Amino acid sequence: MTPKDDETGEPAQPGRKRDPSRDASILEATLEVLAEVGAAGLTMDLVATRAGAGKATIYRRWTSKTQLVIDAVAHMKRNQVDLEHLPDTGTLRGDLLGLFKPQSIEEGERRLRIMTGLASLLSQEQALAEAANAAVVQPWAEAHLALMRRAVERGEISASADIGTLSLVIPSMAAYRTLVQRKPFDLPFLVSMVDGVIVPALRHPPSDGPRDSTAT
Amino acid sequence: MTPKDDETGEPAQPGRKRDPSRDASILEATLEVLAEVGAAGLTMDLVATRAGAGKATIYRRWTSKTQLVIDAVAHMKRNQVDLEHLPDTGTLRGDLLGLFKPQSIEEGERRLRIMTGLASLLSQEQALAEAANAAVVQPWAEAHLALMRRAVERGEISASADIGTLSLVIPSMAAYRTLVQRKPFDLPFLVSMVDGVIVPALRHPPSDGPRDSTAT
DNA sequence: AAGTTCCGATACTGCACAGTCTCGTTTTCA
């Protein structure tokens, strides 16, 4: 349910075509404004000005401010961690730390800043909370899960480890840290999480035998 | 900086005294409204009606809606986990699970619901983010830290474990889980966190020798 | 060329709500 759908069955009308490039401009302007002033301070005039668009153009494509914001958040899902090109250093520790690319981190912090701005609407819009989680934390957790699965396959860690739960730990804590605590997601934090929590927990799984995770 | 201070030097004026019990009624009404409709939907009329108070009474005590909300959040700090009466089952696992009291959990979820409602203002008001963290997650993390320290003292876990970081894991993840993911903080989740993450990590500390946590 | 739909820009409308003011009543001190 991205932008407002144009009429589906078209009997070939005359008139100017809708410029598809405006969609992206508007969505990106929305994210910028969101990151700068938060959802509470976001106004349609601000978005329109930032996008160099008229308000009518926005309302021709989206039915409401809420819908626009939801779509903008969903739009973030692109440029995400590439699950096809994960780091491969030979150890899980190296792989996890290898996800910390300055560029990737900068983008990640931007996402979290946007989520901070969003938070107002989270409480009212279930769809928005889902979109935010799917765009920011979910992909990151999937990357961690993939790295952990590989570590299990090569025998580095036990198959009985609760990697379903463990893969959520760092992304969730990073989100909370940025969202509420306002502390940077930096390398020292990542290292203390990897070395103090994840790697120790994986090296010493709870008990042998299959485990089910209820945290997924 | 709780309610608006009355005049300090008083030459013994006539007139009715300000009723101190109204402060608490108004703060609690604010928290109720916050939990129900979120900060975006919170209006002063709603708070006044819920508190059975006139708006003038509120504005006689607080300068603005923002100040009222900040004070209401700080007000939550009371009735917190009692650090003097922590569970003592003999094992860290038992102690951590012992914090899960239906009543305490109900209250904890209420706090998180309030924080969800708050989130809108988090991005704009640094003071509010700090108050929310101090009222909801901080006390919980302190309880965990105390339990972990005790486990170290009785030799159950190694002194080299990064308990500063580990004590933040469950409170932060619970907050994120409730705030964004909208999943209940229930016993299965707690068990998977304790058995899948915390206890394994503590039983197998990263390395021997002192560690410093950068996550505090 | 004519007609239609797009565009950015901007004026306009309607509403929701923060904050103030008023009123009739109650409490306290002199």
Next chain:
DNA sequence: TGAAAACGAGACTGTGCAGTATCGGAACTT
């Protein structure tokens, strides 16, 4: 007992903003 201040209730005001309507101009179809 009377002036002063606080109380609940609610009327009132001003503003900010979502959403709409209108403009002149540009692009596309026939």
